[in-house]
Amino acid sequence: MALSFSSGGGVxxxxxxxxRGSPTDRSPLAASQAVDAVxxxxxxxxxxxxxxxxxxxxxxxxxxxxxxxxxGEGFLYAQGTKCAExxxxxxxxxxxxxxxxxxxxxxxxxxxxxxxxxALLKAGISRVVVGLRHPLxxxxxxxxxxxxxxxxxxxxLGENLQSNVYEEALKSCLLVNTPLLxxxxxxxxxxxxxxxxTLDGKIATSSGHASWVSSAQSRARVFxxxxxxxxxxxxxxxxxxxxxxLTNRLKEGHVPMRMVMSRSLDLPENANxxxxxxxxxxxxxxxxxxxxxxxxxxxxxxxxxxxxVLNPRELMEYCYDRGYFSVLWECGGSLxxxxxxxxxxxxxxxxxxxxxxxxAKAPSPVGELGMVEMTQALNLIDVSYEQIGPDMLxxxxxxxxxxxxxxxxxxxxxxxxxSYDVNIISFYKTWDxxxxxxxxxxxxxxxxxxxxxxxxxxxxxxxYQAQKFDGVDDQLAIDCVQKIKAARSPExxxxxxxxxxxxxxxxxxxxxxxxxxxxxxKALKCKFSTYLYxxxxxxxxxxxxxxxxxxHDLFWGGGRDGEGLNYxxxxxxQLRSEILAEQTT
Numbered sequence: 001m002a003l004s005f006s007s008g009g010g011v012x013x014x015x016x017x018x019x020r021g022s023p024t025d026r027s028p029l030a031a032s033q034a035v036d037a038v039x040x041x042x043x044x045x046x047x048x049x050x051x052x053x054x055x056x057x058x059x060x061x062x063x064x065x066x067x068x069x070x071x072g073e074g075f076l077y078a079q080g081t082k083c084a085e086x087x088x089x090x091x092x093x094x095x096x097x098x099x100x101x102x103x104x105x106x107x108x109x110x111x112x113x114x115x116x117x118x119a120l121l122k123a124g125i126s127r128v129v130v131g132l133r134h135p136l137x138x139x140x141x142x143x144x145x146x147x148x149x150x151x152x153x154x155x156x157l158g159e160n161l162q163s164n165v166y167e168e169a170l171k172s173c174l175l176v177n178t179p180l181l182x183x184x185x186x187x188x189x190x191x192x193x194x195x196x197x198t199l200d201g202k203i204a205t206s207s208g209h210a211s212w213v214s215s216a217q218s219r220a221r222v223f224x225x226x227x228x229x230x231x232x233x234x235x236x237x238x239x240x241x242x243x244x245x246l247t248n249r250l251k252e253g254h255v256p257m258r259m260v261m262s263r264s265l266d267l268p269e270n271a272n273x274x275x276x277x278x279x280x281x282x283x284x285x286x287x288x289x290x291x292x293x294x295x296x297x298x299x300x301x302x303x304x305x306x307x308x309v310l311n312p313r314e315l316m317e318y319c320y321d322r323g324y325f326s327v328l329w330e331c332g333g334s335l336x337x338x339x340x341x342x343x344x345x346x347x348x349x350x351x352x353x354x355x356x357x358x359x360a361k362a363p364s365p366v367g368e369l370g371m372v373e374m375t376q377a378l379n380l381i382d383v384s385y386e387q388i389g390p391d392m393l394x395x396x397x398x399x400x401x402x403x404x405x406x407x408x409x410x411x412x413x414x415x416x417x418x419s420y421d422v423n424i425i426s427f428y429k430t431w432d433x434x435x436x437x438x439x440x441x442x443x444x445x446x447x448x449x450x451x452x453x454x455x456x457x458x459x460x461x462x463x464y465q466a467q468k469f470d471g472v473d474d475q476l477a478i479d480c481v482q483k484i485k486a487a488r489s490p491e492x493x494x495x496x497x498x499x500x501x502x503x504x505x506x507x508x509x510x511x512x513x514x515x516x517x518x519x520x521x522k523a524l525k526c527k528f529s530t531y532l533y534x535x536x537x538x539x540x541x542x543x544x545x546x547x548x549x550x551x552h553d554l555f556w557g558g559g560r561d562g563e564g565l566n567y568x569x570x571x572x573x574q575l576r577s578e579i580l581a582e583q584t585t
Contacts, residue, residue, distance in 0.1 A: 063101070065102065071092035106130050196351040197351070233260075259281075263289065458490070545573070
């Protein structure tokens with residue numbers, strides 16, 4: 001099996017010499033299986049279309065086929081946007097009647113009204129082919145059970161559909177959601193270690209000079225990798241020696257979080273990473289390190305996170321709590337070695353340049369791992385080779401992709417659970433059990449403008465971010481509001497709003513800090529009064545404490561150790577009480 005990443009920022013492809021079936025097998029069953037496999041691979045390809053444009057999230061693709069022809073397609077652009085199934089149904093129209101829907105991943109969303117499932121049912125889909133059951137426990141098996149209960153034939157790879165013919169289709173479905181699968185199986189983000197080295201295995205000269213080891217073509221590929229990641233991690237040596245920017249340099253697309261690991265905070269006073277106008281930066285350090293420098297970083301908009309014991313495993317567990325799916329390590333050998341040893345590196349991308357620089361003291365990409373015999377070497381699996389300009393890209397997995405499909409829950413034991421105490425309901429990302437409570441959930445709201453005219457906002461997050469600049473008599477502020485309103489996803493709206501707030505603080509309403517809670521509450525009241533099923537969901541939590549489980553937002557969220565003010569959770573509980581009081585009067 002060889003796995004490759006396309007050069008155009010497009011699709012992960014699985015290329016296999018297995019599972020193609022006999023070329024002479026022309027039976028109806030074999031023909032039907034081959035058709036299913038083709039359309040499932042297309043669903044996986046569709047699912048990958050948003051990668052690099054938005055923050056990593058569960059990747060959904062849907063292909064509707066009627067009479068052997070594709071009638072409609074769709075993919076989830078970002079969390080909090082229209083689901084793939086609904087897009088495909090709208091594209092297919094009346095051709096949905098009696099058609100087959102191919103899904104790379106079992107449906108699961110934050111609508112709280114099962115929009116993907118209801119869209120397929122209302123459209124008259126008669127058969128659904130699913131590549132993978134959902135790996136998240138609170139979503140796993142639910143959509144499949146509902147569809148089957150409603151009389152829809154549901155076939156799942158590895159269960160109802162078992163044949164070597166499906167090998168490539170299964171690999172495609174696994175690959176397109178590799179970050180999700182690793183996150184669900186290991187409770188850490190999917191991590192890629194990337195480095196460029198010369199033919200003699202050096203990442204820099206003896207003096208530390210490293211610009212540039214690889215070609216411009218290879219660097220362009222790295223920008224694509226960054227855009228597909230939630231965060232890019234480097235160590236203190238990289239900051240001191242290279243002064244990187246760690247942005248994706250693309251005209252559009254997701255900008256990852258930049259993270260620096262440094263126990264001692266022996267870092268320069270001035271660095272490109274401290275400029276947070278183009279991207280956000282987090283510095284992870286040991287508790288108590290250089291308090292004055294921490295304050296200096298904070299004054300520049302850099303977030304400092306302290307750990308009792310800072311190591312790659314602790315940092316990845318923190319990134320997991322932060323909701324990250326995929327992390328790119330661009331560190332030097334001194335940090336790469338402990339990251340590999342701690343088991344948090346899952347895949348390696350190595351760009352080999354046709355250069356030789358020599359030097360006994362020139363650094364290598366991976367430091368000491370304690371191996372004394374060649375038999376101890378770590379072997380990559382699913383290795384692929386690709387020429388990029390003059391360089392060779394070698395990539396492979398250090399750990400196999402988790403295949404969670406054999407675990408089949410019964411209808412009796414599919415329940416919604418939380419990993420917190422019974423009386424605490426936590427929510428954060430839209431794929432969580434109570435993801436519909438998130439500001440990023442795809443629930444448009446209508447709010448009056450200053451003239452009393454109702455304006456439709458795609459989400460609460462769109463509205464909230466825009467209100468920072470609303471009413472400010474400056475064309476740049478007016479433009480910010482329009483850009484936020486037109487953003488294709490809540491994530492993009494948040495990125496525009498936060499970036500503008502950091503870059504142009506004078507454009508923010510002068511009384512913003514005193515009115516932002518009221519602005520949020522008005523938007524929440526509108527959301528939960530507009531959507532009755534959300535109203536019911538909120539009331540169903542009566543008796544429980546609602547906590548927005550953001551480990552970093554100490555105002556709206558609960559923080560890492562419960563030190564946050566949890567204003568979003570408080571407002572939802574206040575709204576819950578008001579709704580209950582209205583119903584009992």
